[in-house]
Amino acid sequence: MAQRFADLSPPAPAPDPDADWSLPGWLYTDAEYFAVECDRVIRPSWQIVCHESDLPNPGDWRTIEYLGESLVVLRGDDGALRAFHNVCRHRAMRLVEGNAGCARKLVCPYHAWTYGLDGRLSGVPMKRDYPALRLEDNGLAPVEIDRWRGFVFVRLEDGGPSVADMMAPYDHEIAPYRFEDMRRLSDVRLRERAVNWKNVGDNYSDNLHIPVAHEGLTRLFGKSYAIEAEPFVDKMSGQLVDRPSADPWERFYQTHLPRVDHLPEANQRLWLYYKLWPNMAFDIYADQIDFMQWLPLTPTTSVLREMTFALPDDRRVMKLVRYANWRINRTVNAEDTWLIERVQQGMASRSYAVGPIGASEVCLRSFARKIRERIPEARLHHAPAAGWSRYPHRSA
Numbered sequence: 001m002a003q004r005f006a007d008l009s010p011p012a013p014a015p016d017p018d019a020d021w022s023l024p025g026w027l028y029t030d031a032e033y034f035a036v037e038c039d040r041v042i043r044p045s046w047q048i049v050c051h052e053s054d055l056p057n058p059g060d061w062r063t064i065e066y067l068g069e070s071l072v073v074l075r076g077d078d079g080a081l082r083a084f085h086n087v088c089r090h091r092a093m094r095l096v097e098g099n100a101g102c103a104r105k106l107v108c109p110y111h112a113w114t115y116g117l118d119g120r121l122s123g124v125p126m127k128r129d130y131p132a133l134r135l136e137d138n139g140l141a142p143v144e145i146d147r148w149r150g151f152v153f154v155r156l157e158d159g160g161p162s163v164a165d166m167m168a169p170y171d172h173e174i175a176p177y178r179f180e181d182m183r184r185l186s187d188v189r190l191r192e193r194a195v196n197w198k199n200v201g202d203n204y205s206d207n208l209h210i211p212v213a214h215e216g217l218t219r220l221f222g223k224s225y226a227i228e229a230e231p232f233v234d235k236m237s238g239q240l241v242d243r244p245s246a247d248p249w250e251r252f253y254q255t256h257l258p259r260v261d262h263l264p265e266a267n268q269r270l271w272l273y274y275k276l277w278p279n280m281a282f283d284i285y286a287d288q289i290d291f292m293q294w295l296p297l298t299p300t301t302s303v304l305r306e307m308t309f310a311l312p313d314d315r316r317v318m319k320l321v322r323y324a325n326w327r328i329n330r331t332v333n334a335e336d337t338w339l340i341e342r343v344q345q346g347m348a349s350r351s352y353a354v355g356p357i358g359a360s361e362v363c364l365r366s367f368a369r370k371i372r373e374r375i376p377e378a379r380l381h382h383a384p385a386a387g388w389s390r391y392p393h394r395s396a
């Protein structure tokens with residue numbers, strides 16, 4: 001019987017001929033490819049907006065901007081969270097401006113069309129001027145919303161799993177951190193980088209550069225830095241070493257990191273990093289977490305969007321430890337920025353096509369495979385003739 005079932009099972013997928021190679025350099029600079037990637041990779045993927053506690057009351061709203069779209073997440077009178085395009089249905093004016101606010105209704109600053117917190121169009125000045133206008137057909141354009149462990153996500157197009165499904169392989173590891181009960185330590189930070197968005201993520205996934213380029217991280221985590229890849233989430237982790245670092249802030253963090261009662265013993269000095277497909281991550285320490293995402297702006301520029309969260313803890317030592325953590329991360333970020341900006345310049349060289357990916361670099365492999373699945377032209381070592389995305393047969 002076992003043999004008969006084996007015969008019915010689908011054939012194993014053919015090995016990917018490009019599995020041992022990186023994505024080619026032209027994918028990091030080409031405008032036509034960039035447009036295809038935004039459509040097929042970024043638009044259907046979840047983007048984190050904020051934490052539910054950032055929107056405690058009816059009328060509270062938060063925005064996120066990417067791919068030329070502005071989206072607003074609103075808390076309704078019924079307590080529900082909804083997401084909409086921040087675009088008036090009359091003449092396309094932005095309804096709200098800025099990162100966050102609170103409003104009883106959304107009143108358009110151009111001609112005062114008014115929308116309820118559920119997105120319905122409730123008022124139009126000079127309504128008789130538009131005899132055919134039906135208010136019920138002109139509510140704000142809705143956007144899909146998801147919630148996972150207290151965080152709020154949106155996506156521009158349907159496609160792929162929920163955030164909970166993506167995180168499922170590691171949900172049990174994250175549960176003790178009590179993300180749901182966390183509160184914001186700092187507001188959203190936006191930092192522009194002169195790199196393609198994939199270059200930011202590649203660097204976070206790249207384990208081989210840690211001992212070469214991050215002296216501080218190596219002092220703090222030694223050889224314990226580990227990576228693994230699941231279908232829609234990568235994991236990186238490390239154990240804080242006890243041997244005191246020569247750097248004062250690193251040493252302070254090592255020696256003063258206080259016990260946190262909500263975490264098991266094994267997590268007290270553990271660093272965890274979960275990178276979700278395709279462009280966001282949770283960076284988790286015993287003292288605090290941040291989310292970070294890297295949003296494409298142009299083929300060669302991106303913006304890093306970050307917020308920090310923690311469980312309330314008034315201990316003075318915790319405040320200092322969180323500050324030390326921030327100092328250490330600032331140095332790591334500066335080191336990575338220096339690296340990725342130079343990689344970006346190299347990707348633009350006509351001399352560069354692809355590079356090898358080591359067998360241990362499972363996260364880079366997983367990312368490249370998913371890009372190739374969605375955009376077959378990503379296998380080509382050089383850019384096809386312009387117009388390939390409109391006439392796909394020309395690049396085959």
Ligand code: FES
Nearest residue numbers: 088090091108111
């Ligand atoms: S554009 Fe919003 S009311 Fe006219």
Ligand SMILES: [Fe+2]
Nearest residue numbers: 203209214336
């Ligand atoms: Fe790095």
